[in-house]
Amino acid sequence: MSPRRAKAVRGRVGDDPATALREHLIDSAEKLLAERQVSAITTRDIARTAGVSDGVLYNYFADKHELLVAALVRRYAAVVAGFDRDLPSPGTATVEENLAIFGLAALEVVAQTLPTAAGLLSEPALLHRFIDEIHRQPFGPQRMRQPIVDYLAGEQQLGRLAPEIDVEAVVTLIMGPAFMLGFGEHIGGAPREFTAARIPAIIRTLVRGLSP
DSSP states (O other), rough: OOOHHHHHTTOOOOHHHHHHHHHHHHHHHHHHHTSOGGGOHHHHHHHHHTSOOOGGGGTSSSHHHHHHHHHHHHHHHHHHHHHHHTTOOOTTTTTTHHHHHHHHHHHHHHHHHHHHHHHTTTHHHHHHHHHHTTTTTSSSSSSHHHHHHHHHHHHHOOOOOOSSSSSSHHHHHHHHHHHHHHHHHHHHHOOHHHHHHHHHHHHHHHHHHOOO
């Protein structure tokens, strides 16, 4: 490792030099993504931010897009990881209250992810690569659906939900409004206070039904 590259990754403990530098390049790309539109980020920008020569990037990534996708997926992983925090367990509180928590957690993921996806519209090739990556394990559509499915199954076992309910339909009825409200927040400028306040009412209607 050259002195310049050693300086760029100084402070990373536990990683071998190659892994440390690769992660440092992703760090630098992620920093730039937080500061400007993806279409405005050049290979030279990333190299300067990382404190390395331009050619170093190609020792670890096939092209600029591969590096940017790695940074985008890392950001997405951090957002999705937040979905799992403080999710309710079967038998706690009420089913209505718990499903509202799932709905609000899903809304948070959608609201944080949409700006990233929208920022990639001017770069279709990059957008497609990003979508392909987040539809692979450990992500994919089931990443957020499965915790809700497991929760509903647990409540059925406890007798707090009818055994004949269509679990997949319930999950769709929770996730659907989260996506709709997330779009409204991002595209229509609806404030978070409004979108978040809609979730409990939607869940209440789902749980209590439409019958008089």
